[in-house]
Amino acid sequence: RIRRVLTGFFKDRDCCTLVRPTASEKDLQRLSSIDMQDLRSEFVEQVVELRRKVIENARVKTLNGTELSGEMLANLLVSYISAMNSGVVPTIENAWSYICKNQNSMAFE
Incomplete structure (x- = not known):
């Protein structure tokens, strides 16, 4: 039932995969305190593209x-x-x- 309700509210859905932000397991544990320039460039590019896609497709509420x-x-x-x-x-x-x-x-x- 919950799935039906959610898919009813969100008819247009999309998904994407992101590479791991960092290769280091230690850095993954403290991800919120790592600067963007210290993350893998491929991850940063994917996040920028995801953000662009969300903003481009978001409708005014x-x-x-x-x-x-x-x-x-x-x-x-x-x-x-x-x-x-x-x-x-x-x-x-x-x-x-x-x-x-x-x-x-x-x-x-």
């Missing part, structure tokens, strides 16, 4: 006819996660209220 900025989308996700963690079913109306409240608070600051 909207809610109630309003285009969402990155910050608004992040607030929407926080609203959904908070609702789910509280055992409540998230609704668009509650999420929209949450976004508007945060945007208004930022406007007053």
Whole structure:
């Protein structure tokens, strides 16, 4: 059932493989602290291409006819996660209220 729901939401899917970022097992353990120039050039090229592909194919997200900025989308996700963690079913109306409240608070600051 979960697979069906996910494939319904994500009709256009793609995948790609990436080479190992580094040959060293030790460096793999501390990957988040390694500079990009210390990673394998082939890996960096593949990541750059993947990023380009994602940005090129990403559509603008909207809610109630309003285009969402990155910050608004992040607030929407926080609203959904908070609702789910509280055992409540998230609704668009509650999420929209949450976004508007945060945007208004930022406007007053």
